[in-house]
Structure formats: C-alpha cells, structure tokens
Amino acid sequence: MIVQKNFIIKEETFERELFGNFDENIKLIEEALKIDVILREGNIVLMGEEKNVNKALKLMTELHQSVSNGKNLDKQSISYSLSLLLEGNEDKLKELEDTIVLTQKGKAVQPKTLGQKEYINLIKNNDITFGVGPAGTGKTYLAVAMAVKAFKRDEVSRIILTRPAVEAGENLGFLPGDLKDKVDPYLRPLYDALFDMLGADKFNKYLERGLIEVAPLAFMRGRTLDNAFIILDEAQNTTREQMKMFLTRLGFGSKAVVTGDLTQTDLPDNKRSGLLHARDVLKGVEGIGSITLTERDVVRHALVQRIIVAYDKYDKKQEEIKNKRQEKNTKKK
Structure with missing residues (x-):
C-alpha cells in the first residue's frame, strides 16, 4: 500500500545536511528504500510502500539527532546509516556520536x-x-x-x-x-x-x-x-x-x-x-x-570500498588456484 508521511524539519542545518550537494544524499535514500522524498513547505514528505516509509522515518529521526549533536552528513555516512537501517541496527547510530x-x-x-x-x-x-x-x-x-x-x-x-x-x-x-x-x-x-x-x-x-x-x-x-x-x-x-x-x-x-x-x-x-x-x-x-x-x-570515496572488495576476491581466487595446483602436484608424486 502506497502511503505518504511527513517529517518536520526543525533546523535549517538538517535540511542542508540531509539533501547534500545536488541532492546526492536524498538520491541514495530514495534508491535504497524505493521511496520518493520531497521537500514541501519546510517538511520532508516521504512517499512509497508503508514499510519503506516507516524505515525512512526511523532514519530521518536518527540522522536528525546526529546533526543536532554536530555530526556532518555525507554520502559515506548516509550509505552506512542505510546499511545499519536495513540490518535493523539503526539504533546503533547513537554509538557514533562521541566526539574524540x-x-x-x-x-x-x-x-x-x-x-x-x-x-x-x-x-x-x-x-x-x-x-x-x-x-x-x-x-x-x-x-x-x-x-x-x-x-x-x-x-x-x-x-x-x-x-x-x-x-x-x-x-x-x-x-x-x-x-x-x-x-x-x-x-x-x-x-x-x-x-x-x-x-x-x-x-x-x-x-x-x-x-x-x-x-x-x-x-x-x-x-x-x-x-x-x-x-x-x-x-x-x-x-x-x-x-x-x-x-x-x-x-x-x-x-x-x-x-x-x-x-x-x-x-x-x-x-x-x-x-x-x-x-x-x-x-x-x-x-x-x-x-x-x-x-x-x-x-x-565509495569507489575505494569497491576496489578493496575486488582485490580481496582476486587474492582469494589466486590462493584457491595455488592450492589446487599444489594438490595436483602432490597427487602426481
């Protein structure tokens, strides 16, 4: 069922941090949760399947609290917050608010x-x-x-x-x-x-x-x-x-x-x-x-994560090939 719910923005800072440059943060949220996010008269309007909109509301609440505590939002932090949300661990975002x-x-x-x-x-x-x-x-x-x-x-x-x-x-x-x-x-x-x-x-x-x-x-x-x-x-x-x-x-x-x-x-x-x-x-x-x-x-940069994953996969594959060769040579002997 498609629903529409509002999240009230209490601080302009949050609006700026949430949307990011050229709305890049919002685009991440829309894509991950399969919803539409619209800014209307100082409120954030969330539209989509009810379960996804409810997840988005949880996310907005946690992100708002983070910004209130002085944290900046960027693509990396939004992506990580989304991954915790989809795992059901969005409450753990609070653990990241300690200032060193x-x-x-x-x-x-x-x-x-x-x-x-x-x-x-x-x-x-x-x-x-x-x-x-x-x-x-x-x-x-x-x-x-x-x-x-x-x-x-x-x-x-x-x-x-x-x-x-x-x-x-x-x-x-x-x-x-x-x-x-x-x-x-x-x-x-x-x-x-x-x-x-x-x-x-x-x-x-x-x-x-x-x-x-x-x-x-x-x-x-x-x-x-x-x-x-x-x-x-x-x-x-x-x-x-x-x-x-x-x-x-x-x-x-x-x-x-x-x-x-x-x-x-x-x-x-x-x-x-x-x-x-x-x-x-x-x-x-x-x-x-x-x-x-x-x-x-x-x-x-998000690309660094993908590079690291690619190298890990390659190294594991090479290790498997090496082990198979060693097994083959052992059998021949």
Whole structure:
C-alpha cells in the first residue's frame, strides 16, 4: 500500500545536511528504500510502500539527532546509516556520536562506523592496540585523534610518531637534511592529522619543545618511553625483530597504537610481517587489544570500498588456484 508521511524539519542545518550537494544524499535514500522524498513547505514528505516509509522515518529521526549533536552528513555516512537501517541496527547510530577531539576549525572528530567505535574503545581500555585494515578505514587518523586527546588532558606528556622506512633501507643516510627532513615524507599522513587537530603553529611549537617527537623505528632501540602516546604507523613493514623491539620500549604511563595494512607489505618475500606475527603471538595477552577493520569501515570515496572488495576476491581466487595446483602436484608424486 502506497502511503505518504511527513517529517518536520526543525533546523535549517538538517535540511542542508540531509539533501547534500545536488541532492546526492536524498538520491541514495530514495534508491535504497524505493521511496520518493520531497521537500514541501519546510517538511520532508516521504512517499512509497508503508514499510519503506516507516524505515525512512526511523532514519530521518536518527540522522536528525546526529546533526543536532554536530555530526556532518555525507554520502559515506548516509550509505552506512542505510546499511545499519536495513540490518535493523539503526539504533546503533547513537554509538557514533562521541566526539574524540575538535579540529583546529572546530569540527568534531568522531567515529563513522561501528568498527571505528570499537577501535577507539580498544585504545581507551588497553595499553597497546593493534589496528589492522585496508586504506581509508581511519586507522591512523583516529590514533592521532586519541593521542591529541590524551595529550590535551595531560594523560601523557608527549606524542611520539614512528614508522619503518623500508623504502629508504631503514638507513636514511643518503636523504638530504636533518633527521626530521629525512623522515618527513614517510610520516606525512600523521603530520596531516596533527595539523588538522592542532594547527601548524602549535604543531611546530610542540615539535621544537620535544613534546611531539618524530623518528624512524630504528631510532627506538635502547630507549624506554615513559608518559608517552606512541603511534607506530605502517607496521606491516616491520620485521619480527623490529616489532618485538618496539613493543618492549613501552614505559610507565604510556600507550601505544600499532597500525598497518597487511595487504600492502613492502618486505622481501622471505620476510614475515612483524605485525602479523605479533598479533598471533600476543593474542589474549592482558592489556593488548586488536581489531581488524574491513571495507565497511572505509570512509573515503565509495569507489575505494569497491576496489578493496575486488582485490580481496582476486587474492582469494589466486590462493584457491595455488592450492589446487599444489594438490595436483602432490597427487602426481
């Protein structure tokens, strides 16, 4: 049965956020729920099958609450909200409204998926957290946000950023400039996140005072890192020895987040990733949390999700072909 129901818009901000640029958000909702959405005299008119219109009303209520709490709506957040709605989990949208920190421009940094929310909770509740997942899942950005939050609350006295410089042979000697200049290209994503949350002036001031420290992983050897929030980025490129060395640097009052994408390892074929090894070895150890984010947690262009899914399918297919060949060769012997 075709019905028509109204949703009253109480704030102009919600109307703007809901419709998006060129009505792109509304088009997503119409397509997913097979309804028509019309703006009429300050109200949103929903038309379609009754069960679909009722779902749309639930969605509008949850999205309105999100916007009221300072959240911005875009195609990614609308798509994710729709997927939760169709699974019957629309009430879980409330879990994504916690603000970690505000950017320099006053924008709230919040988890955008339930996977990201779990990741944040693991960082809160553990001394060491492994965040593994494909590009675009917010692993690095959210780790930096949690570091800035801890720093601003005086829970730690400094932030340390590190990553293995595999491409430079971990030596870095041939690159021009001082240590910071040599490492900068490899830590750009971390810098971008810190600029976003602290502003360039504060970042540079903290860097000069040693409150933010940047160093390649090799320079961590022999140190004990007390009262620090340490982020090891691109950890899939660590060897087993490097990972053990890093994890045993943790001092009193410190917290570490280790991020990486196991599908983008630059190590030689005969070297097993230290990140993969550490997760296996440390599974179940108290004080250590681990999460694997998936394509559902990607917060970049929607095409990135489809690319990740396509590569996963291809890799699985190649693995199946490889296993069949091995079985065939075994039978011949």
